[in-house]
Structure formats: structure tokens, C-alpha cells
Amino acid sequence: MRNFKNLLFVALLLVSATVLGQTKITGVIVDETNQPLPGASVLEKGTTNGVSTDFDGNFTLNTKSDAGTLVISFIGYKTKEVPFTSAKTQLGNIKLAEDAVLDEIVLTATSFAIDRKTPVAVSTIKAADIERKLGSQEFPEVLKSTPGVYATKSGGGFGDGRINLRGFNSVNVAVMINGVPVNDMENGAVYWSNWAGLSDVTSAMQVQRGLGASKVAVPSIGGTINILSKTSDVEKGGSIIASTGNDGYQKSGFTLSTGLMDNGLAATVSFAKIEGEGYIDGTEFKGYNYFVNLSKELNENHKLSLTSFGAPQRHGQRQNRSTIETYRNAESGNKFNPDWGYKNGQVTHIEDNFYHKSQTSLNHYWTISDKTSLSTAAYVSFGSGGGGGTAGDNTSLFNVRLGGDDQPVDLDNIVEINQANGANGSEAILRASYNDHEWYGVLSTFKTELSDRFNLVAGLDWRTYTGKHYRKVTDLLGGQYFLDDSNINNSNAALQVGDKFSYNNDGNVGWLGFFGQLEYDADSFNAFVSTSFQNTSYQRVDYFQYTPDSDLRTSDKYNFQGYSIKGGANYNLDDQNNVFVNVGYFERPADFDAVFTNFNNVDINENAENQKIFSVELGYGLRSEKFAANVNLYRTKWSDRTFTETVPSFVAGQDDFTANILGVDAIHQGVEFDFNYRPSDKLSITGMLSLGDWKWDNDILDTAIFDGDQNQVATVDLLIKDLKVADAAQTTAALGLLYKFWDKTSITVDYNYFANLYADFNVLGSANFTETGDVKEESERIDNTWKAPNYSTFDASLRHGFKLGNFDTTVTVRVNNIFDTEYIADATDGDDPLVYFGFGRTYNLGLKINF
Numbered sequence: 050m051r052n053f054k055n056l057l058f059v060a061l062l063l064v065s066a067t068v069l070g071q072t073k074i075t076g077v078i079v080d081e082t083n084q085p086l087p088g089a090s091v092l093e094k095g096t097t098n099g100v101s102t103d104f105d106g107n108f109t110l111n112t113k114s115d116a117g118t119l120v121i122s123f124i125g126y127k128t129k130e131v132p133f134t135s136a137k138t139q140l141g142n143i144k145l146a147e148d149a150v151l152d153e154i155v156l157t158a159t160s161f162a163i164d165r166k167t168p169v170a171v172s173t174i175k176a177a178d179i180e181r182k183l184g185s186q187e188f189p190e191v192l193k194s195t196p197g198v199y200a201t202k203s204g205g206g207f208g209d210g211r212i213n214l215r216g217f218n219s220v221n222v223a224v225m226i227n228g229v230p231v232n233d234m235e236n237g238a239v240y241w242s243n244w245a246g247l248s249d250v251t252s253a254m255q256v257q258r259g260l261g262a263s264k265v266a267v268p269s270i271g272g273t274i275n276i277l278s279k280t281s282d283v284e285k286g287g288s289i290i291a292s293t294g295n296d297g298y299q300k301s302g303f304t305l306s307t308g309l310m311d312n313g314l315a316a317t318v319s320f321a322k323i324e325g326e327g328y329i330d331g332t333e334f335k336g337y338n339y340f341v342n343l344s345k346e347l348n349e350n351h352k353l354s355l356t357s358f359g360a361p362q363r364h365g366q367r368q369n370r371s372t373i374e375t376y377r378n379a380e381s382g383n384k385f386n387p388d389w390g391y392k393n394g395q396v397t398h399i400e401d402n403f404y405h406k407s408q409t410s411l412n413h414y415w416t417i418s419d420k421t422s423l424s425t426a427a428y429v430s431f432g433s434g435g436g437g438g439t440a441g442d443n444t445s446l447f448n449v450r451l452g453g454d455d456q457p458v459d460l461d462n463i464v465e466i467n468q469a470n471g472a473n474g475s476e477a478i479l480r481a482s483y484n485d486h487e488w489y490g491v492l493s494t495f496k497t498e499l500s501d502r503f504n505l506v507a508g509l510d511w512r513t514y515t516g517k518h519y520r521k522v523t524d525l526l527g528g529q530y531f532l533d534d535s536n537i538n539n540s541n542a543a544l545q546v547g548d549k550f551s552y553n554n555d556g557n558v559g560w561l562g563f564f565g566q567l568e569y570d571a572d573s574f575n576a577f578v579s580t581s582f583q584n585t586s587y588q589r590v591d592y593f594q595y596t597p598d599s600d601l602r603t604s605d606k607y608n609f610q611g612y613s614i615k616g617g618a619n620y621n622l623d624d625q626n627n628v629f630v631n632v633g634y635f636e637r638p639a640d641f642d643a644v645f646t647n648f649n650n651v652d653i654n655e656n657a658e659n660q661k662i663f664s665v666e667l668g669y670g671l672r673s674e675k676f677a678a679n680v681n682l683y684r685t686k687w688s689d690r691t692f693t694e695t696v697p698s699f700v701a702g703q704d705d706f707t708a709n710i711l712g713v714d715a716i717h718q719g720v721e722f723d724f725n726y727r728p729s730d731k732l733s734i735t736g737m738l739s740l741g742d743w744k745w746d747n748d749i750l751d752t753a754i755f756d757g758d759q760n761q762v763a764t765v766d767l768l769i770k771d772l773k774v775a776d777a778a779q780t781t782a783a784l785g786l787l788y789k790f791w792d793k794t795s796i797t798v799d800y801n802y803f804a805n806l807y808a809d810f811n812v813l814g815s816a817n818f819t820e821t822g823d824v825k826e827e828s829e830r831i832d833n834t835w836k837a838p839n840y841s842t843f844d845a846s847l848r849h850g851f852k853l854g855n856f857d858t859t860v861t862v863r864v865n866n867i868f869d870t871e872y873i874a875d876a877t878d879g880d881d882p883l884v885y886f887g888f889g890r891t892y893n894l895g896l897k898i899n900f
């Protein structure tokens with residue numbers, strides 16, 4: 050409470066007197082369906098005097114003259130000029146039309162889809178919806194009411210949430226921030242803990258399902274998530290935020306903006322701190338979010354924008370699922386976590402995550418002529434950190450707990466054993482697996498109008514990436530040293546805290562892509578055809594398995610080519626009805642591990658198969674003043690998929706194994722429906738239904754299994770043909786209600802339903818291992834994996850805006866899972882399924898003061 054009072058006091062000090070103008074202009078900025086557009090820019094033409102709309106799209110601007118023109122803009126919408134005079138100061142509702150041409154510099158290459166124009170299935174979530182719905186949820190959970198989306202908190206650690214789109218996980222969903230791809234260059238994964246601060250600075254987030262509108266060659270098998278950050282605000286001022294929630298959740302921060310200055314420069318800075326104990330046992334967390342944007346209009350033809358942001362954090366994790374019975378018998382119930390303990394009376398995370406990934410981009414927008422433009426983004430990203438775990442010859446010691454099996458691990462017991470070993474060293478230790486990286490890239494997009502109807506877009510996508518992978522000793526747990534022989538350059542080494550062991554290698558990835566798109570734009574008919582080509586190179590450097598003078602230490606570079614071709618068309622039957630179709634085929638190079646299959650520089654899969662994807666989609670849209678709806682039918686055939694699967698160890702005391710699975714085929718098909726009904730200015734009703742039919746399409750034979758030190762220990766056959774694709778609910782539905790009691794007071798209620806959630810197939814549950822050198826046993830085919838019970842949840846938020854002195858102040862109360870529904874959100878198949886239960890009732894209270 051003291052921190053909150055201090056924040057309020059600072060807000061009072063930072064407020065400056067309102068500058069009085071000659072004319073006070075008011076209005077409401079809305080889209081074509083009368084939905085408010087919060088954060089829209091309203092600028093008095095020819096001046097730097099401007100404001101942004103509030104949460105409900107309202108604005109008040111004290112102009113410098115009695116008559117003039119307002120320039121109104123919002124991300125993804127056509128800029129509109131509206132005249133004003135002292136005789137007409139109340140402008141009422143001002144509608145903005147969606148547009149593919151984005152004025153913001155950083156957004157010129159984001160491929161934002163436009164309603165009734167771009168032929169893709171799309172959902173857009175504005176900043177107001179994020180602010181209303183997020184609370185203390187994971188960032189991907191904002192999308193859980195979107196068709197085709199399944200988002201969960203996974204193990205429940207801070208930032209450990211995940212998202213699936215049409216049954217595809219984030220490895221196969223392109224995630225872009227301001228048009229820059231952020232999927233890991235080696236494996237395509239997205240780690241949301243790296244972007245925990247994005248919710249504070251997002252102006253809009255768009256989910257494009259299926260092929261999407263992206264022109265660059267990105268892995269959009271399931272779809273594309275475009276996250277658009279704020280640029281520098283046109284209005285001078287800022288805000289202070291403070292929030293609290295269940296399990297010690299605390300967040301505080303501020304945003305400051307210079308506004309658009311006379312010299313054409315604008316700057317915005319945002320910072321926040323977040324910490325808490327975590328809903329799950331042993332998942333304490335602390336993090337910081339920062340965002341900086343500098344924008345400069347050099348002249349009427351050249352604009353620059355520099356953006357940098359990141360979210361350094363550390364949090365305890367729950368990496369291991371448990372049986373349903375284990376949770377039932379645990380003292381803490383569904384919050385039970387086997388991956389933490391006490392050492393010398395202090396909480397110690399056995400599994401944790403610590404990382405800082407920064408991204409900085411310099412964007413240049415050049416208006417070459419009235420018909421031609423060039424936008425270029427040069428960016429760099431540095432990542433440092435990793436995740437904790439255990440190591441040693443006797444990791445079974447981590448099964449000894451302070452009491453029953455549902456209690457924390459007794460780490461003091463391990464300390465005593467290691468100390469007693471004396472010169473024999475530690476039997477069990479804590480370690481961390483690091484994945485640092487350096488990433489540089491340039492994305493340049495050229496656009497020109499060939500004629501009144503035809504536009505040409507072409508560009509270059511260049512990236513270079515080095516991932517550094519190694520393990521370090523983080524705690525000897527009382528021992529004098531840890532003996533390790535994994536480094537042939539230092540065999541039988543007595544390691545200390547900070548020393549590397551087990552593996553130490555770099556992955557170098559190069560990427561060069563070209564893309565082009567021809568667009569046809571008529572009044573009622575829009576069409577496009579696009580193609581892209583990319584060359585991906587992989588190289589591996591191993592510092593442990595080879596000596597410095599070995600020719601094998603650095604592998605050759607292996608090049609793999611991929612390409613795509615897609616097209617689509619949208620036809621507006623009339624002012625209310627439209628239909629669209631899109632179809633595409635692309636080949637995506639196999640990922641890094643599919644090339645270096647045995648984690649060395651000798652066993653190279655130089656002929657790794659490209660992943661092949663064919664997709665087709667049909668859509669229908671209806672738009673009227675009060676009602677809007679969409680229906681989409683889709684089918685995606687995915688051939689020669691590669692992925693890495695974690696396998697529970699069948700050797701007592703050893704870490705989980707890894708299966709590198711190649712050549713998997715799958716079919717994803719389904720139907721999606723969503724609507725928005727706005728019967729009055731006070732009431733808005735939204736809903737969706739998504740029915741998926743996702744199956745594996747072939748069996749996989751002789752898959753190699755590796756232990757934690759990357760040694761092959763077994764092979765296995767996977768008889769998975771016709772099994773349901775797991776790890777995401779194939780049937781989802783949602784119904785939402787937003788009701789405004791007064792102009793600045795509203796309530797939101799969201800109902801979500803999830804069904805047909807199949808457990809991720811556990812290799813042990815579907816096949817027989819054959820340890821290396823043994824006679825192969827015959828695997829057994831299973832009918833299907835275990836299916837979790839269907840479930841539904843209710844969430845609600847209450848938002849109230851008021852004046853605190855001269856400050857616009859907002860209080861938001863958010864409650865998730867109001868009825869404390871018990872449900873299983875993640876599962877791994879087996880005789881006794883291993884699961885994660887979803888969170889019970891959680892709450893969040895937030896305060897925002899604008900100045």
C-alpha cells in the first residue's frame with residue numbers, strides 16, 4: 050500500500066497545467082461497426098497539437114485556432130481529415146475505414162490483414178481489449194476466445210504459457226513483432242516469458258489463421274500472430290500503473306511521452322516491475338519490462354523510428370506433470386509442484402527459467418514518389434539465459450522430500466551426503482542449460498502502384514543467427530567438486546560452480562529470402578498472388594566432442610532451400626456480404642536438429658526432407674451496422690514434419706530422454722464461426738465456435754532416442770496413423786458480453802468452452818523401446834490417446850473511469866475462472882496420464898492514472 054501511495058504522489062507531481070486553446074473540440078472515434086478505437090491519434094493539422102482517444106474512443110482537443118482540420122489516424126485504418134469550426138465543436142461519431150496502408154513507420158512490413166479485402170481468416174484484438182481482459186493472465190491467453198486458438202499456462206510458471214493455432218504449436222505459428230519474426234531460428238519455438246512486457250505496449254494484436262497475409266517466408270502453417278507495439282504518442286504526457294492480485298502478485302510502472310515536438314521528434318519510454326509468489330507452489334518470479342521508441346520526421350519523404358524493448362525475468366517452474374491421484378493426495382492440491390525444495394531454510398528452485406531477450410530495430414520509411422515507397426527495418430536481438438535442472442550420478446536423491454511425497458525436496462539432505470563424500474565430490478548437483486544467441490537481420494519492402502488496379506510488393510529478408518548451447522554447474526550442493534568427463538579436452542575434470550559440462554556447442558543459422566506479391570485492387574474485388582524463396586544454412590561448432598585442431602570441430606555449412614506460392618481473392622457481393630478463397634503450397638526446410646540428428650558433427654542428414662504444406666480455405670463474411678459474422682472452412686495437409694519430443698527416462702535416476710522424430714504427416718481441417726452483435730451503444734455480444742478434425746496420417750519407424758548427454762540409447766516405432774493430434778482442444782466455443790453502465794463504467798463477462806483435448810502421445814505409452822544393440826520388439830498400435838474431460842470457464846472484469854483531481858483515472862477488477870472450475874489443461878498419455886490442472890479462481894486489481 051505504501052508503494053501505491055508513493056506512485057500516486059509521483060503522479061500528482063508530474064501533472065502539468067492544461068494548455069487552453071481557442072476552441073474545445075470533442076468527438077468519438079469508431080470503426081465501421083461502431084466499435085470504439087481507443088488510442089487513436091487526433092492531431093490539429095499543421096501543428097504539433099494533438100491528443101489520443103480514451104478507452105471508449107472519446108477525445109477532447111483544445112485547438113489553437115477557431116477553424117481548421119483534424120487529422121485522425123489509427124493503426125490499420127485509413128487516415129481521415131475532419132474540418133472543425135468554433136460553430137461546430139461536437140463532432141459526434143467519426144468512422145475510420147480499415148486500410149492496408151499503415152502510416153506508422155514500424156508497421157510498413159507487418160502484412161496487417163484488412164477486413165473485406167485481404168482473403169484470410171483474421172481476428173484483431175485492440176489495446177483496449179488487452180487492458181480489459183489480461184489482468185494477471187499469460188499474454189497468449191488474451192486470444193483464448195479466438196477461433197482455432199488453444200492457450201494455457203502450461204506448467205504454471207510466470208511466462209510459461211503456450212498457444213496452439215488450428216492444432217499447431219508455436220513452432221509452426223509465425224509470431225512477428227512490428228513485422229520482425231521472433232520464432233527461434235533453430236527450432237521455430239516462441240518463449241512467451243521473453244515477451245512478458247509486450248502487453249503494456251501493444252497497440253493491436255492480429256491473429257491470421259492459416260496461410261495468412263504475411264509476405265515474408267515465415268513458418269505460418271497454423272497461422273500468424275502479428276503484435277504491433279505502440280509508437281511515440283502524439284500527445285505529451287504519460288501514465289502510472291499499479292496492480293495487485295492473488296498469491297502476492299504486484300506490478301507497477303510508468304509511461305512518459307514527449308509528444309510530437311516542433312522539430313518533428315517524438316519519444317516514448319515505458320518501464321514496469323513485476324513480482325509475485327506464483328499460483329503454483331515454488332514458482333516465485335520477478336521481472337522488469339522496458340520499452341523505448343524514438344520517432345523523427347526528417348522531411349516529407351523520410352521518416353525514422355527506433356524501437357527497443359525487452360523483459361529480463363527469473364521464475365520458478367513446474368516442468369514435470371503428475372498423475373491425477375498425486376494432485377488429489379497432495380496437501381496443496383492442484384498447485385502441487387515436484388520441482389522445488391528448501392536449502393538452509395530458503396526456497397530453492399530445482400527447475401527455473403532466467404532470461405533476457407532484447408530486440409532493437411531501426412525503421413526507415415522512404416516515400417519515393419506518390420506511387421512508390423520503400424520501408425526498411427534493420428534489427429538486432431541478443432538473448433542470454435536458460436533453465437535449471439539436476440545432474441549427477443544419483444539424481445534419485447531429489448526424490449527425498451521433507452515429509453510425504455507431496456512435500457518440497459529436502460536439499461539439505463543432499464548437501465549432507467555430498468559433504469560426507471569429501472574428495473569423492475558431489476553425487477547430485479543443480480545445473481542450468483543455457484541457450485544464448487545473437488541475431489541480426491534486415492527486412493526491406495518495396496511497394497509501387499503499377500496502375501490504378503495493380504500494385505507490386507517485393508522485398509528482401511536477411512538474417513544471421515548464432516545460438517550458444519551449454520550447461521553450467523550452478524550449485525554443488527555441499528560437495529567439493531563435480532566430476533565430469535564430457536569434454537575430451539579436459540577429461541575427468543573436477544568442476545566448480547560456473548564451469549561448463551555435458552555439452553558446449555554453437556548453432557550457426559543463415560537465412561536469405563526474397564518475396565514478391567502482385568495485388569489487384571478494385572472496388573468490390575481484390576486478389577493477390579505471391580511467392581517467396583529462401584535459403585537456410587546450418588553449421589555446427591562443437592567445443593567438447595572435438596579438439597581445437599580437429600577438422601570436425603566446425604562442420605561444413607549445409608544449405609536447404611524452401612519456397613512458397615499462394616494466392617487468394619475476396620469478392621464483396623454487396624455492402625454487407627463477401628466471400629473469399631485462398632490456396633497455397635510451401636516447402637519449409639527441416640530444422641537444425643533434423644540435420645544434425647545425433648547431436649554431433651559426423652552424423653549429418655544432408656538430405657533432410659523439406660516439410661511440405663498444402664492449404665486451402667473458403668470464407669464468408671457478413672457486415673451490417675449492428676451485426677458482423679464470419680464462417681471459414683479450411684484443410685491443411687502437412688507432410689514430412691519434424692519435431693523433438695521429450696520422453697520420460699526408463700532408467701532410474703536419469704533425466705528425461707529426447708526423441709528426434711522425422712517424416713511425420715498430418716491433416717488439419719475444420720470449420721470456424723464467429724460473430725459480433727452490437728444491439729445498442731451500451732451492449733456488445735461476441736461469440737465463436739471452432740470445430741477441428743486433426744489427425745496424424747502415417748506411422749514412424751526407427752526413431753532414435755537420446756539421453757540428457759545427447760547419447761543414443763534406444764530406438765522406437767511410433768504407430769500413430771489416425772491418432773488425433775494432441776495437446777490442443779479440437780472443439781472450442783466462446784460467448785462474451787460487454788455492457789456499459791455509464792460512459793466510463795463497463796462490465797465484461799466471457800464464457801469459454803473446450804472439448805476433445807487429447808493427451809500428447811507418450812512414446813512409452815504407444816510403443817516399445819529397443820535399447821541400442823538389443824533385438825527389436827514389435828510395437829503395439831493404440832486406438833487413441835487419453836482424452837481429458839471437457840470443461841468451461843467464466844471470466845469477468847469491471848472497469849470504472851473517473852477524475853482524480855485533474856487526472857483521468859481507471860480502476861479495473863479482473864476475476865478469472867469465477868466459479869473455481871477444476872479442469873485439466875495439459876496431459877501426456879500413458880497407463881496413468883500425467884497432467885497439469887488449470888488454475889482455479891484468480892483475481893487482479895489494477896489502477897491507471899493518466900497525466
